[in-house]
Amino acid sequence: MILIADSGSTKTDWRLIDANGKISQAKTIGFNPYHQSADDIAARLREELLPQITSEVETIHFYGAGCSTELACQTVKTALHQVFSDSRVEIYNDLLAAARALCGHQPGIACIVGTGANSCLYDGREIVDNVPPLGYILGDEGSGTWIGKQLLNHYFKRAMPEELQKPFEKRFTGSVGEVLDHVYRQPQANQYLAQFSRFAFHHLKHPWVAQLIYEGFSQFLEKNIMKYENYQRQPIHFTGGVAFYYANILRQVANDRGIRVQNILESPIAGLTLFHQSS
Structure with a gap:
């Protein structure tokens, strides 16, 4: 399963794509590594996201506000690895999310x-x-x-x-x-x-x-x-x-x-x- 996140400071939209291409969605609060620690983010992921996940997640593509420095990206990656320990995690900023969503390839x-x-x-x-x-x-x-x-x-x-x-x-x-x-x-x-x-x-x-x-x-x-x-x-x-x-x-x-x-x-x-x- 592929898990995709578009995260702002107030809310996060999630999309899940299973092996058959079926798409489902989830919502949680927003995350910003400038205002939250890795432990704080992980705790909210366990509380709000995990109950909405029913299959094993292989790859996570996380696009987030505030994910513009190596330190900020590492904070989010650490949090996601705490919750999805066996998943491959990629972190990007919200501007790349806009470019890929709007322009595609x-x-x-x-x-x-x-x-x-x-x-x-x-x-x-x-x-x-x-x-x-x-x-x-x-x-x-x-x-x-x-x-x-x-x-x-x-x-x-x-x-x-x-x-x-x-x-x-x-x-x-x-x-x-x-x-x-x-x-x-x-x-x-x-x-x-x-x-x-x-x-x-x-x-x-x-x-x-x-x-x-x-x-x-x-x-x-x-x-x-x-x-x-x-x-x-x-x-x-x-x-x-x-x-x-x-x-x-x-x-x-x-x-x-x-x-x-x-x-x-x-x-x-x-x-x-x-x-x-x-x-």
Whole structure:
């Protein structure tokens, strides 16, 4: 049996492919080696994943947020070996998950636009170029975190349209001090900021909100995609909740710049399953 994982900080989607090619699925909490030890991860795997596994696992392909350094990858590998001692374990970062899910074995540009934002140039086998996303403070243009920051900035700077201020206050109550405490003192500030982007989705028919999303995607394309060599000739694909739910605006922004967008997926797990079935 092959076990495939697409893991974020909040949830993990698992796919199991048995010897006959039958596919089943499972879900657990997310794992991030920057915030959890190998023992902690192993304990949650035993508690949440093992009861959903009915056959012996031969190979594990784990794609995870935070799996970008050798130390982080080793933490996850150690945890998986504690639970699946006889399995071969391969650890990859979430950007390669996007590339393989979106492009398969073909070259292209793969993008993640969800809570954060990232992109890469993929040659059909591996990532060959990556414009650094720089995280939610310095980058992540167009992401849920970026949208949340813009909404909060415009609200507290009294630049949000008056007809949106009351609905915003009703949905998200909090003083300047409380917001600043969450952003500068509490952990996972990126996820805190990204939650405000839901307001934009529910008010997308308002021209000001639509323009805000348009501007975020414009910045993402200009500062990331348009920096890759021959980007106009590359098929460009997206995964992530923000790209998926604002797909119409994303395609419009790309079209206005002569950029060809193909696949837009909410999650890479289905594409990853197809990739490993054909490998």
